[in-house]
Amino acid sequence: MTRPRPFTLDVPDAAITDLHERLQRTRFADQAPGEPWAYGTDLAYMQELVAYWRDRFDWRAAEARLNGFAQYRVRMHGIDLHFLHVPGQGPDPHPLLLSHGWPGSVFEFLELIPRLTDPARFGGDPADAFTVVAPSLPGYGLSFEHGQKRFAIEAVADCFADLMTDVLGYSLFGAQGGDWGSFVAARLGYAYPERISGIHLNLLPLRRDPAAPATTPEEQNYLEELRVFLKEETGYQWIQGTRPQTLAFALTDSPAGLAAWIVEKFRAWSDCDGDLESVFSKDQLLANIALYWFTGAIGSSFWPYYARMHGPWPIPEGEVVAVPTGYAAFPHEILRPPRSLAERTFPAIRRWTEMPRGGHFAAMEQPEALAGEIRAFFRELRRS
Numbered sequence: 001m002t003r004p005r006p007f008t009l010d011v012p013d014a015a016i017t018d019l020h021e022r023l024q025r026t027r028f029a030d031q032a033p034g035e036p037w038a039y040g041t042d043l044a045y046m047q048e049l050v051a052y053w054r055d056r057f058d059w060r061a062a063e064a065r066l067n068g069f070a071q072y073r074v075r076m077h078g079i080d081l082h083f084l085h086v087p088g089q090g091p092d093p094h095p096l097l098l099s100h101g102w103p104g105s106v107f108e109f110l111e112l113i114p115r116l117t118d119p120a121r122f123g124g125d126p127a128d129a130f131t132v133v134a135p136s137l138p139g140y141g142l143s144f145e146h147g148q149k150r151f152a153i154e155a156v157a158d159c160f161a162d163l164m165t166d167v168l169g170y171s172l173f174g175a176q177g178g179d180w181g182s183f184v185a186a187r188l189g190y191a192y193p194e195r196i197s198g199i200h201l202n203l204l205p206l207r208r209d210p211a212a213p214a215t216t217p218e219e220q221n222y223l224e225e226l227r228v229f230l231k232e233e234t235g236y237q238w239i240q241g242t243r244p245q246t247l248a249f250a251l252t253d254s255p256a257g258l259a260a261w262i263v264e265k266f267r268a269w270s271d272c273d274g275d276l277e278s279v280f281s282k283d284q285l286l287a288n289i290a291l292y293w294f295t296g297a298i299g300s301s302f303w304p305y306y307a308r309m310h311g312p313w314p315i316p317e318g319e320v321v322a323v324p325t326g327y328a329a330f331p332h333e334i335l336r337p338p339r340s341l342a343e344r345t346f347p348a349i350r351r352w353t354e355m356p357r358g359g360h361f362a363a364m365e366q367p368e369a370l371a372g373e374i375r376a377f378f379r380e381l382r383r384s
Helices: 013-024 043-055 057-067 112-116 154-168 180-191 217-232 235-242 245-252 255-269 282-295 301-308 338-347 368-384
Strands: 072-075 079-086 093-099 132-133 171-177 196-201 325-329 350-356
Touching: 013 043, 013 255, 013 282, 043 245, 043 255, 043 282, 057 282, 057 338, 072 154, 079 112, 079 154, 093 154, 093 180, 093 338, 093 368, 112 368, 132 368, 154 171, 154 180, 154 301, 171 180, 171 368, 180 196, 196 368, 217 338, 235 245, 235 301, 235 338, 245 301, 325 368, 338 350, 350 368
Parallel strands: 093 132, 093 171, 171 196, 196 325, 325 350
Antiparallel strands: 072 079, 079 132
């Protein structure tokens, strides 16, 4: 490992020009019969989004927002790992690792991080401050270079554990995440319990093939929801988990195709009631999509799906994550297991909160609510 190097994102002008030219030449698919969005991304919305991306979206403004946070790269585990490292503003900031997922990026955290590092600025208690470390997952965004090795979730957790302790010197830290980030946090709690003060999740990474039968009506209802989800909502997982390279050619060559693949998930998984832009602005959506585009990282970002389908579950069958655990149950999360099932894997759940609004992209959808939950969960751990 080497020492972290300060990093500033600066996409070449030629890459932006190339993107605009590709968007200008977009060849759209026809619209399937039936309701808009019934079979995937809607044609009319894509035409509107591509036109906005081509003519109005300001990548330099998005870039400047990210560059407003202290960023670094460090050579470790065979790659240049990118991460944000934002000091807390308080008497004793607690180190907190934030991990994003797919199809997200560190752009998800731009509203959440200040609420964690400087709670007093938002009417909170400075004693709740965190020092936040938010890496780009290996193979994602600015932690990707062409030809680099691929990482399963277990390897991501090992890399992040070494980042926090061996590179940054935090012998004890908290971990938070949703989507793949929840798997990373859970794996850290399982593999490195001596380093983890607690984990906070906004998705529960439970096995999708429960070994034990349902014992309550809530568990039975969840298993029925899981059956429908596996049948109707996991096509992307099967493609990304079995033929990631084939799909990567299409999405690396076509910015419209990349946007269509990603934006459908933001609509389906968020608490937007079918109106995507009631929750996310085009600028927010396109900042995240454009980061995938400029870095060429979409194919590598599929790898955790391939690894999961062709290897063991990150938490071995029959094992538990015994570190203190908190969970924010957002109502439009893709899956919401009941607590009785969750406690079979996470027996040390100390905080379980039913959130009033929000979905899968909680850090973007409800940054204030999520920050409040994270602060409340770790508040008790700071005192213990």
